[in-house]
Amino acid sequence: MFSGFQFRDWLLANDPALSRLRTASRVTLTIILSFAILFAIQMLIVPLPTAAFGLGIVLSIEGGIAVRDKGNSRQLVTRLLGCVASLAVVGIAAGLEDRRLLSDLVFLVVIAIASAGRVFGPRGFAIGMFAFTSYFMGAYFKPSLGQLPYVAAGPVVAVLVGHVVRAVLLPDDWRRDLLRSLESVRGRINQILFKLAALAGCGHIGEADRQELRQLEDRLKEVVLMAESFIPRPPAGVFDGASNPAAELAIRLFDAHLAAESAIVVSFQSLPPFALVHAVIEADKAELATYEEMAEAIKDEPQGETVRALLWLGESRQQLTQAIGEGQASGFAGIDAVKDTAQPEKIDFSFANPLLRSALQITLASALAMGFGLLLSRERWFWAVLAAFLVFTNTNSRGDTAMKALSRSLGTVFGIAIGLVLATLISGQPVIAIPVAAVCIFLAFYFLQVSYATMTFFISIVLCLVYGMTGVLTLDLLQLRIGETVIGAVAGTAVAFLVFPARTRGALDAALARWFQALDGLLAAIGEGKSGFELIALSQKIDACYRDVTVAAKPLGSSWSVVTRPGQIRQTLAVFLSCTYWSRILAKSSKAPAVGDDLKKLIAADLALTKDAAAQGSACFFIERRASRTTGRHLPLSRDGARLGLEMIGSALERLYPQADILPFAPGEAIARSKQG
Template sequence: MFSGFDFRDWLLANDPALSRLRMALRVTLSVALSFGVLLVIHSLLFPLPTASYGLGIVLAIEGGVAVRDKGGGRQLVTRLLGCAASLIVVVIAAGLEGHRLISDAAFLLIIFLAASARVLGARGHAIGMFAFMSYFLGAYFQPPIAELPFVAIGPVVSSLIAHAVRSVVLPDDWRRDLLRSLESVQGRINQILFKIAALAAVKSVSEADRQELNQLEERLKDVVLMAESFIPRPASGVFDPGTEPAGELAIRLFDAHLAAEGAIMLCSQALPPFELVHGIIEGHSVRSPGEDDDSSTAEATRALIRLGNARAELVETIDEGNRTGFADIAAVAEAPAQASRPDFSLRNPLMRSALQITVASAIAMTLGLGLSRERWFWAVLASFLVFTNTNSRGDTAMKALQRSVGTLFGIGIGLLLATLLAGHQLPALAITSLAIFLAFYFLQTSYATMTFFVSIALCLVYGMIGSLTLDLLLLRVEETALGAAVGTLVAFVVFPARTRGALDLVLDKWFAALTALLKAAAGGEPRHVLIGLSQTLDAAYKDLATAARPLGSSWSVVTRPGQVRQTLAIFLAATYWARMMAKNREASITDDDARQLIDASLARVTSSSARRSACFFVDRNIPVPSARHHPHASKGWRQGLEMIGLTLERLYPDA
């Protein structure tokens, strides 16, 4: 039987920091309260037009998803500006209703401006989404000019309620989220150690055991990246690889995942004694095999010791966070950020995407009118949204397919529920609220699931207001599929090859700096020369992180940790260990093993640099097929050298 304890375990396993749960609750509560307040105004003061409810509900959702400024004050300013933009575009939509061609042209202009506003950052993105959705609803509901003062009540009420929900009822707290996610990382490491201990007790590893260990490693990777996402960025927006507390914590997390991967890989090949694993779990001091012992069991033992050390460092970080509230990280995070100059040229991927969205919307508008003179907006909405959180043509095509499939199945289930609940308002409202909650709970993990539940909610709403017909639902499916197909086509035709010239250029500098450092180490250059070269590598990493930022711009919804962040974590770790190698080198490298390590690292640099920015689009669910998954135990230049090679292997795990 599925007990409450089992449900809690399942919830924490899938949402360790409860961030998805909190966002879903925020959206659902904001929608419910906004609808309730508007209903009270309608009942006790004066009747409100349908457009007021539509704008209130949709902007309550956007307010819970799109507003991502840091701090309640900045969020309130963004909401008020978004509300103002909403009212302006609704007035424009109402005023141009009698001039169809001008109204359509104005809609396309607003779409371009809304998509281009992402260049201005989180606030620009939020205001742009408020403006787009408001013009969409204004053109859809077509409110008369005389009703506009009453229509305006919807956006104002929803903006204030959404802000109260986020600031008072379910506030942000990065310290709490970071601490909870670090505890989840520790829990995942414990699960891996317990599993290895169980296997060591029976002294055998089956294929099913290997698959379970790999699943545990995948879950650890997800929560490590989640924890990294909660670390506040410094004013530059880029972690410093070794000098800032935030950067050191990011490295510690990365190394914990690397240690777990190595322990799983090597213990699957040769299990260490149970007593040793048990000692590591209990936190006892365990003697490492000598460096001359290269047996499989010794390799696995070293990997387990490293995993135990990573867990111990993590426990120290958690204890310090409980004591100080991450005061060192907070001091850096609270420094004022330096505003960067927005780039509105076509060199910026966001501007190229804005043009793609506008072209797709224009085509969807034209074709959608052929299907329906009243409901063509659905095609435009679909073509606009399939570009969200996509970095390639393949991403857009997959997003379009997910939206179409989610809409189709959601409408099928929604039609059945709406038919069964006809005349039963309270159960229909309850299931609608549940559908909205589930839609935004799964938003970060499955776009198709989110679309499925949104479609169910829409069917129930249509049923409650008496507008539900089979023809209407079929038209929605057709318009959605049309808009999604147009979006995919434009993604393949308009700017189909994403220009990554700037990113390729800074990647060349980073690889060149690392090559120079490794060659200097092999040539016996003094330590001060190596340190200077490592500082050049540091600067190249910062340029790289800045150049890669547009690739990871999620501008409509919060996404799971993606390929861009994973790749940047690899470059951050390699830069950090290069610094450690340079700082700790004491003498010339004379032994053949060290020279082989340098030669191997140089070979990896050569092969990886040839593929340039392709590393940002690699599927890293493939285990790294390396024979060595641990560094030597000493905290010196040799460990840094081994970790450079080990980290670079992760750029292309299928190589």
């Protein structure tokens, strides 16, 4: 069984900085408190219309999810403006209730304005979501004009409670989040060590094990990027010197990440001794000292490099643990917060702006969903519009939209199936149904960032429980909800593919262009003799761009895709991961001020490869690669890291378009050309 410490370590390893836990807790607590306050008003002061409760619940959700401004004061302003927008559109919906055709057309106008509001940034996005969901609820519950003062209780209570929950009860704290994210980094390093220990114990590594280690490497990179985002940096983004406490922490994080990646890379060639991995996990200094002597004796052998990599990882992990301990003791008191000096971006109202093109897509999809939804039901067509609107949220391409539409449909179907069973079993027992609904709400938003289908699944269960408690649950109603959801999902997908289609390859081309540009910047900086934190910052930019590439490529490798095989996508991503890794090695190893002629030749060659590969965009994801094989290597643990890094980057770039007579190498592995030239 897990101890409390082990459970927390596991939780942090899977939920960096506990961000998902905090988001789910905020939404659930806001809903519970808002509902309790509205219920108290109903019982003690004045009866409230159903619309007040509906608005209170949905705006509690929007307040926890859509409000993304930095700082409590900015968030409060956004919430208040959202409340005003909510009251305005509910009033319009109530005034137009007797003119249904006009009300439906006005709903489309609200959708268009709400979607276009995203051009104004996080605040525009949040206010738009408040307006859309409020008109939806107003048209759904149909409050009269005379009820509007009482309906207003819902938005007002939800906004105020939401702000108190986020600013007072569960506030943001970058120091706490930094500490938790560092603990998450350590947790994911531990996962890598546990896997290496299991492989060392059996003495064999298969392709499935390699794939699992690469996935662990990706997960580590993900949380390292999060931790780096919490470390305050100067406006220019580059630290002046290692004496800065923030710079020292950034270096420790960088080293831990690089050491873990290196341990994985060398383990593909030669597994470490089980006793060594166990000593690293237990931080057994005596045992580690024994292996340090062994590493020196066999330094020219593959096993020697593996031992060196594990010793490096053990040292870096200990330094990271020390940083975590200092953070726990002092709360990173020596690190000063940096004020937000970012200038607002210029607002672009042309159709060159993808946000405006998306606003048109959302409006057309909603109109299409409205038309077909009305054919299915005059009273429940809102569900179709809701699905069409939401499938465009946080998507970058038509492939993304199709995936989200499918996820919403499947989540709804399975959620209703389970929800119907639960609602039937606990029918007439609100004492059980309400806690179950609260748990489902929490789980829905806990998994929101992980799986949209899972979120929809739990929300559908909640709706079934609500229908059961209000006595309107019928099989016909649930079938109607599924039908309307499918209509909205299909409408959204159709518009995404036919109107201003953002091709998945187009989004991937843009992400790849940024990655190649970042790599080009690093190589150019090394050629100019730069070093230190400037190179590390450039390598971190490559890391961030690699993450964007994986997100953009995701629809290509999905199970529904008929464009290509997922294996090809993984292989190509592995090439970019390898190149990103060696970029970090290069940034760490390059020394100023002089750059020798041999390094300049390698830099020029890599820049030429970068230019050629960048010009071909995403074509590399559709290249057929033959069976892989393993090669020897030497890590910079015992050789010149700068030269080796440049050689490895060149090899990785060459693997994007392998020659017909050359067998490409195993995904995630680089070619050691240390003995060439």
